[in-house]
Structures are given as structure tokens and as C-alpha cells.
Amino acid sequence: MGRRRVGTIMALGVAAALFVAGCGGEGGEQGSGGGGGGDDPTATIVSDLPLQGSSRARQETIANAVTLALEERDYMAGDVQIEYVSQDDATAQAGKWDEARCAENAQSAAQDEEIVGWIGPYNSGCAAIQIPILNEAGLAMVSHGNTAVGLTKPGGEPGEPERYYPTGERNYTRVIAADDKQARAGATWMSDLGVQSVYILDDQETFGVGMADQIQQSAEATGIQVLGREGIDGNAANYRSLMAQIAQLNPDAIYFAGITQNNAGQIVIDKVGAGMSNEDVLFMGSEGILEEAFIEAAGDAAEGSYITFSGLPASELPGTGQEFVERYQERFPDSELDPLTAYGYEAANVLLDAIENAYNADGEVTREGVLRELTATRDYDGVLGTWSFDENGDTTLTELSGQRVRNGEFELDRVITVEET
Amino acid sequence: MTTTQEAKSRGAALLDGIKASSWSSRLAVAIVAALVVLLLIQAVQDPGQFVSQLLIGITNGAIIALIALGYTLVYGIVELINFAHGDNFMIGSFVGVTVLSGTFLGLGFFAPIDAGSGAGIKIVGVILALIVAMIACGLINVGIERIAYKPLRNSPRLAVLITAIGMSFILQNLGLVWKGPSQISFPGLISDANIFAGITDAVAYRWKDLFVILVTVPLLIGLSYFIRGTRQGKAMRAVAQDKEAAAMMGINVNRTISVAFLLGGILAGASGVMFGLFNGTTVFDLGFRQGLYAFTAAVLGGIGNLTGAVVGGILIGIIGAMNDQYIGVRWTDVVIFTVLILVLVFRPRGLLGDRSAVQGGGGE
Numbered sequence A: 001m002g003r004r005r006v007g008t009i010m011a012l013g014v015a016a017a018l019f020v021a022g023c024g025g026e027g028g029e030q031g032s033g034g035g036g037g038g039d040d041p042t043a044t045i046v047s048d049l050p051l052q053g054s055s056r057a058r059q060e061t062i063a064n065a066v067t068l069a070l071e072e073r074d075y076m077a078g079d080v081q082i083e084y085v086s087q088d089d090a091t092a093q094a095g096k097w098d099e100a101r102c103a104e105n106a107q108s109a110a111q112d113e114e115i116v117g118w119i120g121p122y123n124s125g126c127a128a129i130q131i132p133i134l135n136e137a138g139l140a141m142v143s144h145g146n147t148a149v150g151l152t153k154p155g156g157e158p159g160e161p162e163r164y165y166p167t168g169e170r171n172y173t174r175v176i177a178a179d180d181k182q183a184r185a186g187a188t189w190m191s192d193l194g195v196q197s198v199y200i201l202d203d204q205e206t207f208g209v210g211m212a213d214q215i216q217q218s219a220e221a222t223g224i225q226v227l228g229r230e231g232i233d234g235n236a237a238n239y240r241s242l243m244a245q246i247a248q249l250n251p252d253a254i255y256f257a258g259i260t261q262n263n264a265g266q267i268v269i270d271k272v273g274a275g276m277s278n279e280d281v282l283f284m285g286s287e288g289i290l291e292e293a294f295i296e297a298a299g300d301a302a303e304g305s306y307i308t309f310s311g312l313p314a315s316e317l318p319g320t321g322q323e324f325v326e327r328y329q330e331r332f333p334d335s336e337l338d339p340l341t342a343y344g345y346e347a348a349n350v351l352l353d354a355i356e357n358a359y360n361a362d363g364e365v366t367r368e369g370v371l372r373e374l375t376a377t378r379d380y381d382g383v384l385g386t387w388s389f390d391e392n393g394d395t396t397l398t399e400l401s402g403q404r405v406r407n408g409e410f411e412l413d414r415v416i417t418v419e420e421t
Numbered sequence B: 001m002t003t004t005q006e007a008k009s010r011g012a013a014l015l016d017g018i019k020a021s022s023w024s025s026r027l028a029v030a031i032v033a034a035l036v037v038l039l040l041i042q043a044v045q046d047p048g049q050f051v052s053q054l055l056i057g058i059t060n061g062a063i064i065a066l067i068a069l070g071y072t073l074v075y076g077i078v079e080l081i082n083f084a085h086g087d088n089f090m091i092g093s094f095v096g097v098t099v100l101s102g103t104f105l106g107l108g109f110f111a112p113i114d115a116g117s118g119a120g121i122k123i124v125g126v127i128l129a130l131i132v133a134m135i136a137c138g139l140i141n142v143g144i145e146r147i148a149y150k151p152l153r154n155s156p157r158l159a160v161l162i163t164a165i166g167m168s169f170i171l172q173n174l175g176l177v178w179k180g181p182s183q184i185s186f187p188g189l190i191s192d193a194n195i196f197a198g199i200t201d202a203v204a205y206r207w208k209d210l211f212v213i214l215v216t217v218p219l220l221i222g223l224s225y226f227i228r229g230t231r232q233g234k235a236m237r238a239v240a241q242d243k244e245a246a247a248m249m250g251i252n253v254n255r256t257i258s259v260a261f262l263l264g265g266i267l268a269g270a271s272g273v274m275f276g277l278f279n280g281t282t283v284f285d286l287g288f289r290q291g292l293y294a295f296t297a298a299v300l301g302g303i304g305n306l307t308g309a310v311v312g313g314i315l316i317g318i319i320g321a322m323n324d325q326y327i328g329v330r331w332t333d334v335v336i337f338t339v340l341i342l343v344l345v346f347r348p349r350g351l352l353g354d355r356s357a358v359q360g361g362g363g364e
Helices: A002-023 A028-036 A056-072 A099-111 A124-137 A179-192 A206-222 A240-249 A264-273 A292-302 A319-331 A341-362 A367-375 B002-020 B023-045 B047-078 B084-101 B119-152 B157-179 B207-229 B231-241 B243-248 B253-279 B286-301 B306-326 B329-346
Strands: A042-049 A080-088 A115-119 A140-143 A172-174 A197-202 A225-231 A253-257 A282-285 A306-309 A380-382 A385-387 A399-406 A409-417
Touching: A042 A056, A042 A099, A042 A341, A056 A080, A056 A319, A056 A341, A080 A099, A080 A341, A099 A124, A115 A341, A115 A367, A124 A140, A124 A172, A124 A206, A140 A341, A140 A367, A179 A206, A179 A253, A179 A282, A179 A306, A179 A399, A179 A409, A197 A206, A197 A240, A206 A225, A206 A253, A225 A240, A225 B329, A240 A264, A240 B047, A240 B306, A253 A264, A264 A282, A264 A292, A264 B253, A306 A409, A319 A341, A341 A367, A341 A380, B023 B047, B023 B306, B023 B329, B047 B084, B047 B207, B047 B231, B047 B253, B047 B286, B047 B306, B084 B119, B084 B157, B084 B253, B084 B286, B119 B157, B119 B253, B157 B286, B207 B231, B207 B253, B207 B306, B231 B243, B231 B253, B243 B253, B286 B306, B286 B329, B306 B329
Parallel strands: A042 A080, A042 A115, A115 A140, A140 A172, A197 A225, A197 A253, A253 A282, A282 A306
Antiparallel strands: A306 A399, A380 A385, A399 A409
């Protein structure tokens, strides 16, 4: 019965092909292509990164890492042939991620059934736009860089995280620790350095505000007095009035929760310019400013800044991580490894393994299957160590790091271990 | 006896004035008075901080004012809002940073001038950067006028406006290609030290702030002399009043308009370099926000009015600084633009009226 039907369809296909060929001559290939499909399972994965603007260098290493992960598997996840598309969610004008581009990328991917996995995005603000769109489409996401707490669990704004998941099912995971852990690491570090009072600034973006909320909570929990909190305008010419006002309060530290592109360099320059040197009033920031562009913008004023990172730099990764670093440098000798690169590589691998497992279990690759396998990842043995996704899609890793700017370069200062909550 | 009578009549006149005024303007006066009183209370409580913020506001405002002059100067002559002006200002800061780096197009002309250089070299470097940027931006502005505005001089206003916005994007993208998307740092050539360090710690006034005033004031005096005191300035005033009549009197209208653009560009170049040296960073999309503030300043003071642009710029600087201190940074834009709206509601032609720049510029 089934065989006969296939035969009928094929016959119809051939007839159609002949008809088309007879009419125009060019359409012939289309008809025969229909008959041969279905032998090799194929699937497409995409990455969504801000590839323009000052975080370009960092994000290109992520795309490289995904490529490396694929090359090492010959573009096969088990028996599934994988295609990879690198999408850009930034615009040249903005110099950073753009809301419209984020939405557009997600919407077009949602339409394309061939796409079964999504790596990224990098910016939490972009994730907040993309997750609901891809959630409706049931597409599995794994991010290497989003750290805003509210994306996966309560603790951010009211209504988070539920408002990102209209279907009620989770489709989002991340291999990097969320900001609650980074904030605990930051607060621990500050208190180790003898800080008793802090002034918190944020850049009024999803990531910055969430991070500032977290640091405020963690600082208070650690017994550090929060003297004030202010949201800055990333396009302002300078922050001298603000810094003059903060200087009056005599804080021991100023914490900036935000990204480099929102004028982090100018903030440090004006902080130092207002008489608060980095020795007297320490300057701490989060991963958002852990990039060369920050040092370039701030110049000498960046010297001595403290910066936390939601994971470990390449030098502190376990043995498998070190091997990855070597392979990466061999394959991309011109590209300088970023602390996040290993996280991009891990995200790609965990997604590819999920595709492989889904195909092995179901005999076909569907978005549903990939999502099921991805969120079920437990005790994954990768370049970051052995870790699992918890029920929220967050990593169980608890080792973070603190970096300092010395002689115009980032230098690992310490590894900070935080407790799981 | 007479004095009391005079006082009485003056009082009566004031009373009449109040009676004649509308409720809305009475309300506006009351709000302004309340705000001034609140500020004065703060000033008495902590005079040092108040004065520091006032000085910061004046310095920030002076930079805005210098950019605003470029808008107002061009508007006064051709009644065009030159949106590319803010981006020309950005190019000015890029030219400045390039001059100080000593390297252009891969050719090293001299060693970079930075914080480590000797005092004499620093001064020469700053002057050189200012002059080169002023020339470059002046020529760019003249070029823009020749290529993009002049052919459209008799087309509908809207066409020229769109062209101006287009030029703005073109310059912005040139900046992007030239220096890349990140903030770039300016060498710290001017000391951050407090001038009053030995006298009082309460008031912070740095050499950098003094530098801004030292550049701005001579430029303002020079500009004002040029327009009031020279033949070319007289020609500009004539063209502003009536292009056709001026042409009939033998004034070269095209050249006069070019001169106005040249002056605007020179101011943009100077303020670009000054902005960079003062703040320490510059970025390719700087022109948009600063241009917006400057344009606001020009409208606030009365567009086309030179004194108005300066008053508007400094007012915006002071409002910004006071707001940062006493209300909160996130409200700065809201407050500045609320003030703009209020001013335009009660004085639609701006604080000093939109009399043409070149009729001597302001002063009732």
C-alpha cells in the first residue's frame, strides 16, 4: 500500500518533471530533486552575534569557535549533516546590537523549519526580544554570553521570566553563569578588598539594570553599604556633574553595570578626573566591559580597574579546555582568543550533541526533539569542565574570575567560587 | 514726596502689568521663581558643591554654545538647518586626534604628542590640532554647501532639509570607516589638576575647564568682530536681510554664503578638538547627540541669533549640571527638553528672539 503510494507520487513527479521540461526546459531539476529527498537527514544551526561595532573582535571568535566545533565533526552531528549560518544582530550605525535586527533575525529563523538550533545571542537585551519569538516557534536556544538573571529565573523585573515564554515551555539555555553569581562574586571580591560602601551605576539596558539590581542585593547581603544608584545616558558627552556629586558621598568603590559601548571609558575618565583615583575609590565593572575597547577608550584611567567575568578565562580552564585553546590557535592563528570563546565552543558542542541524540532517539531531527535533548543535558563533559543545565536552563558551574587592568591589559587576579543557591 | 510718588506709580505699573498678563504666564513666572529659590537654598547649604556644578555646567555649555553658533550662523543666512554640522564637529575631533598622533595615511610626520611630552610641545600640539581641524572642517562645510545645498537653493525647503540629513549620515559613516566604531581616547594634554587646589578644596575648577573658556571666548569675540566690524560681515548682514537686494548692490551672494559656511565649519572644528581634549574620548556618532543639544540651544536662545546661541548653550549646560546634582542623571534629557518646550510655548521665538544672526546678533 505504502509502496504503491510512493510509486504513484514518483510517477507523478516524473510526469511533472517531463511536463515542465517540455514547456520551459529550465525547471527539470526541480521535479527530480523532489524524488531524491529524505535520504540524508540535514539540519541547520544559526548563531546570532553582534558582528559590527566594538565587540566585533570578541564575537568573531565565537563564530570561529562554532566553525571549529563543526569542522572537528566534519559538519556531522552523528548522522545528521549540519549547515551553519552566522547571523549579525548589530548595525554599523548603532555600533552595537540593534533591537530591530534582533527581532528580524529571530522571525526569519522561526519561519525556516530547517533551522533546529540557535546559538546566542550575546546581549541580554537582544535575548529578551528573541526568546519569546523563538519560544513560539519551539526553537532550542543556547547562549554563550547572556547573563541577565531575569531571562531564566525570578529576580529581575516583575513578570520575569514568565513573560519571555508565552507557550509556557522553556526553550532557552545558557552555558555561562547568570548575573546573580557574577554579582555575588563581585560583592565577595569588594568585601575582600575592604570596601565598605559602594555607588552603583547602570547603563539602563536589560543587562545593566539587571546586573545593578543583583550587585545591590549581593552588596547589601555582604554588608557593603549602597550609597546610591543611578542610570546613565550612554550617549552623554561626559559625566562630570554626576561624578562631582558622587565624590561628595565618599564611596569606597564605584560599580558600573553595563557594556563598554555605553560610554564606560568616559565614566572612568570622569571618575578619575573628579579626584577619585582608582587607588582611593576602586572601580569595578562586570563582564560587559571586559574587552579591549574599554581600555582603548579609557586610556590611562582604566589602570587598576576591577572586572568580574561570569566564567573562567582560557588559562584557568581544565585540561580539555587547554586542548581547545591549542586547537583554536592552530586553526585561527590570526584571531586572538577571548575569555568567551570557549563558551561559544561549548554552546556549539552541547547543541550539536543534542541534535545527534535527538536523531538517534526519534529517527528524525525536529525542533521538539532537539529542545528536549538540549534541556536534558546533565553532567556534560566539555571544555568548561563537567556541568549540567538546571531546571531553568542555567549552568551549574560555580567558578568565576576577577580580572584587573594592569599596564593597559587585562590580567587574571583571582578565581572566585560562589555558592549555588 | 516725589520719590514716593514715583515708587507708587512704578508699583501701579507693575500691578497693571500683572493684571494684564495671562494666567499661564503668571504660572510660568511662579514656577521659574520657585525653582530659582530651591536652587538658592541648595546653594546656601553647600556653596562649594553648587559653585563646582555651576562651573561644570558653564564649561559643558560653552562647548554646546560653540557648536550651536554654527547652526545659528548658517540659519541666519540661508534659513537652513545644517544637520551635517554636528557630524562635521565629530570629524573635527577626529582630525584633532589624528594630528596629535602625528601619523596620517600611514605616514609618520612626528612622534605622537601625549601626556608624556614636554609642556612646550603640548602647547604647540594643541594649537596645531586646533588650526588643522578648523581649516579641515571649514573646507568640508564649504564643500558640503557647494555640492549638496547650492544646487538646491531654489528648491522646496524640504528637499534641502533631507539633503542635510543625508550629509549628516554620510559624514557619520565616513567617521565610522575612518576610526572604527569604538570610543577612541584623546591624549591627556591638559592637566586635570584643580586650579584652586592651594586655596580651597570645596570648589573644583580644573585647567581643562579654563582651557575651554580660553578657546571659546576669543572665538566668540573674533566672530562678533567679523560680523559687526568687517566688510565681509556687512555683506553677510545684507544677504541675510534680502538676498536679491544685496545682489543688486553688487554683493557676491554665493561667496557670502560660502563664508558663512566656512565660519560655521571653523567653529565646528575648534569645538571638536576642544571636546576631545576636554572629555578625553570621542566616537563616530558623537555628532548626533551633541548636535541635537546644540540645535536645541540655538532654538532655545532664538535661532539665527548669535548671543541667543551662546545663552542657550550655557543654559543647557547649567540645567544639565544642576539636574545631575539635585534631581538625577536619568532625568537630564527630560528636564532640558521640558525647559525647551516651556520656553517655546511662552516665547515661540526663543529667549532672545530669532532676529537674524547677522543683524548684529541679539541684544534687544
